[in-house]
Amino acid sequence: MAKNKRDIERQVKQEEIEAAATRLFVERGYDATSMAQVAEQAGVAPNTLYWYYKNKDEMLVATLNRLVGKGLSEYAQMADQPLDTQLLWLLGQFEQFSALVTTVHARVEHAATVREWHANFHMMLDQLMIARLQAQGVTAEQAGLLATVTGFVVEGLLSHATPQPQREAIVQWLLRAGVQTA
Amino acid sequence: MAKNKRDIERQVKQEEIEAAATRLFVERGYDATSMAQVAEQAGVAPNTLYWYYKNKDEMLVATLNRLVGKGLSEYAQMADQPLDTQLLWLLGQFEQFSALVTTVHARVEHAATVREWHANFHMMLDQLMIARLQAQGVTAEQAGLLATVTGFVVEGLLSHATPQPQREAIVQWLLRAGVQTA
DNA sequence: AGCTTATCTTGAATTGCATTCAAGATCATT
DNA sequence: AATGATCTTGAATGCAATTCAAGATAAGCT
Numbered sequence: 001m002a003k004n005k006r007d008i009e010r011q012v013k014q015e016e017i018e019a020a021a022t023r024l025f026v027e028r029g030y031d032a033t034s035m036a037q038v039a040e041q042a043g044v045a046p047n048t049l050y051w052y053y054k055n056k057d058e059m060l061v062a063t064l065n066r067l068v069g070k071g072l073s074e075y076a077q078m079a080d081q082p083l084d085t086q087l088l089w090l091l092g093q094f095e096q097f098s099a100l101v102t103t104v105h106a107r108v109e110h111a112a113t114v115r116e117w118h119a120n121f122h123m124m125l126d127q128l129m130i131a132r133l134q135a136q137g138v139t140a141e142q143a144g145l146l147a148t149v150t151g152f153v154v155e156g157l158l159s160h161a162t163p164q165p166q167r168e169a170i171v172q173w174l175l176r177a178g179v180q181t182a
Numbered sequence: 183m184a185k186n187k188r189d190i191e192r193q194v195k196q197e198e199i200e201a202a203a204t205r206l207f208v209e210r211g212y213d214a215t216s217m218a219q220v221a222e223q224a225g226v227a228p229n230t231l232y233w234y235y236k237n238k239d240e241m242l243v244a245t246l247n248r249l250v251g252k253g254l255s256e257y258a259q260m261a262d263q264p265l266d267t268q269l270l271w272l273l274g275q276f277e278q279f280s281a282l283v284t285t286v287h288a289r290v291e292h293a294a295t296v297r298e299w300h301a302n303f304h305m306m307l308d309q310l311m312i313a314r315l316q317a318q319g320v321t322a323e324q325a326g327l328l329a330t331v332t333g334f335v336v337e338g339l340l341s342h343a344t345p346q347p348q349r350e351a352i353v354q355w356l357l358r359a360g361v362q363t364a
Numbered sequence: 365a366g367c368t369t370a371t372c373t374t375g376a377a378t379t380g381c382a383t384t385c386a387a388g389a390t391c392a393t394t
Numbered sequence: 395a396a397t398g399a400t401c402t403t404g405a406a407t408g409c410a411a412t413t414c415a416a417g418a419t420a421a422g423c424t
Contacts, residue, residue, distance in 0.1 A: 029291060029292075031288075031292065032292075099291060102284075102287045102288050102290075102291070103288070105284045105287065105288070105341055106213075106284055106285070106287075106288040108284075109211060109281060109284070110213065110214075122342070145348070145351055145352060145355060148338075148344070148348070148352065149335055149338075149352060149355075149356065151338065152334050152335050152337070152338025152339070152342070153331055153334050153335070153338075155334070155337075155338060156330075156331075156333065156334025156335075156337060156338065157334070159287055160304070160334070162330070166327070166330070169327055170327060170330065170331060173327060173331075173363065174331065176363065177359040177360070177362075177363045178359070180359075180362075180363060181355065181358065181359045181362060181363070
């Protein structure tokens with residue numbers, strides 16, 4: 001698709017910027033990271049960022065897509081594990097970005113682009129979960145409900161720092177109860 | 183405790199400020215409301231607010247306490263209703279402040295005072311819930327787990343705008359499954 | 365009643381932020 | 395080589411929270 005020296009440099013520079021943004025957002029948090037800091041880490045002037053992203057929220061979405069992409073490719077290895085194992089693994093993965101979970105919810109109200117990303121993300125996870133549950137014989141309706149609840153519980157666990165044993169107990173109970181009461 | 187003309191005026195002014203802050207925070211959101219706007223609505227200079235509150239986060243906590251206080255006094259009327267009715271009523275109440283749910287989570291990372299308020303709030307709701315469940319014969323352990331999950335689900339429902347029938351189905355399933363699998 | 369002190373109130377900074385502007389540099393294509 | 399598109403940047407702009415120093419006002423004391 002891209003063959004110019006320009007097109008290549010553009011992609012490289014975008015990757016540098018997004019790598020810097022990801023690192024800072026994860027380490028210090030979105031609010032505490034200024035555009036100037038991202039620019040400095042990426043080795044460009046602050047306003048240069050606005051050539052690549054319309055605003056800070058779009059930069060956030062770019063980093064989110066990057067993180068999710070990486071996460072999904074690793075998830076492929078887990079495809080044949082039982083559901084509770086998968087969920088606990090997912091929680092472990094997301095833990096490092098737990099601050100971003102809150103950030104996304106905070107920005108959803110203000111930025112249409114984040115709102116859209118958020119909606120798609122939930123739909124994707126719901127679909128994944130529903131497919132797994134239906135394969136276990138859960139009805140479509142019950143699977144939908146359970147997927148929604150599971151999503152809420154995952155977000156809750158991430159944004160409320162729950163100790164590991166309690167976390168496991170919750171996930172295990174939820175799935176057992178979900179299938180049992182189907 | 184307070185008998186001075188000064189002490190009285192202080193309380194009155196605080197109430198004016200908090201009323202203004204509450205209205206603006208609920209209507210426009212915390213981030214979108216500037217200290218200057220609160221000051222204007224309260225009829226004081228922007229910096230006057232800093233005599234009453236150390237910073238914007240402390241003003242937020244003051245408004246939260248006010249809202250929760252009001253909510254709890256209304257909740258007293260619901261004391262003898264079944265648990266699912268209570269939860270759905272609670273959701274209805276909180277709905278108007280759903281934006282503040284996200285705001286609190288966002289500020290928890292940055293402001294110790296909000297962090298503390300948030301922890302206390304969850305503990306209070308957990309205790310309420312646990313007491314109710316134990317009265318129904320649920321073990322302490324299971325009640326604790328279920329209270330946590332319910333808290334997450336309530337927050338999820340509030341911050342993700344779920345249609346009413348689905349909301350009811352979720353609450354009803356959750357409580358039924360919770361008691362059933364105890 | 366005066367004097368002193370603690371309690372407020374405020375106009376005018378200060379600082380830090382996201383974002384924009386206008387002007388220049390660099391590359392691709394003809 | 396000429397032209398236009400693609401970047402890059404230094405210098406604004408505007409808005410936010412927060413602080414500072416100086417002035418008002420009331421309380422408590424003699």
